[in-house]
Amino acid sequence: MKLYDSQGPNPQIVRTFAAEKGVALDKVPVDILGGENRGQAFRAKNPMGQLPALELDDGTILTEVVAICEYLEELHPHPALIGATAEERAATRMWQRRFDLGVLEPYMFGFRATAGRAFFAPRMTLLSESAGHEMLGQMAEKLKHFDRLLAGRQFVCGDRFTLADITLGCFLLFGKSMGAALPPGLDWVPGWLDRLATRPSFAA
Template sequence: MKFYNSVGPNPHVVKMFMAEKGLEIPREEINLMAGENRQPPYVAKNPTGQMPALELDDGVVLSEITAICEYLDEKHPNPPLIGATPEERAVTRMWARRIDLNILEPMANGFRYSQGLALFQNRMRCIPQAADDLKAIAAEKLAWLDGQMAGKTWIVGDRFTLADILLYCFLQFGAQVGQPLDPANKNIAAWLERVKARPSAAAA
């Protein structure tokens, strides 16, 4: 296998996931800042031009971070980061979906349409007038999630999962691009410190 790596929160998710699994996969660095991910030869492997991607031994290329992580979880089930039973996997996927759609996507696009506009305006359709509202949506959903985290160690309960990795990597990203976590979200702030204490949090 080969992991196509770059800067950004999406590659960070997969690298942290791999670190939790103890996996070492050969990497090829793609210069996202220079737009290598939007040019040949990378787009021949991943026509969406997104980062990261995982090329399997048979030549199949996976390019969505949840698909990559689920594949790795099935190939290397211990420790389980999606779940060990159908019920556990369903709960993890439910929370990962909620976090992805309600927090990560508006946070990322809020950045792309504002601070990241110079980098992204020639790579995708950007809507600068939507940036502030998208950031507000992410903040509102984080406040909602904070309420849901009361009494929990991890997002799904007592299991550390992909849902935790997704949120952690994007909150780290948000803190660097003008979308820091509101300290009023005390449950998430405490959770964040627990995640930071995990060795995988240093994966790069």
């Protein structure tokens, strides 16, 4: 299998997920800064022009982070990073959905319209800069709410390290690398994020 790879949190999620499972992927770098992902050759593989993309041995292309991780989980069920039972899988997917809607989407819309505006403006339609700041404010409010709900847990799903940890962790660590501070008033998230940062898979 080939993983079309680049900078950014989405490819990092798949790399971390695969590393936690001990799955080796043949990585093919794609130059997003130079716009390679918007070129004809890459769009022939993924018409959305987004990274990552997983090419299977028969040439099938899988895109979308969760779909790729679900596929790898089915091929390599141990360790279970989504869940070993129906209840575990439902809990992981519940938190994954909460993070997608409450944190990741407003964060990316907000980041692109504000700090990332110079890079993204020539590539896509953006929110206004003021709307971007509002999205970041909504993300901060939701993250504080989740912070309260997760108090006392080792990981998002209790004692289980899951895709939900990987997803939120990769986005927040990416933000940190770009100079974005965590919202003030968080109690659980900073320590949890420090624990994740020490896992070798997050350097994959």
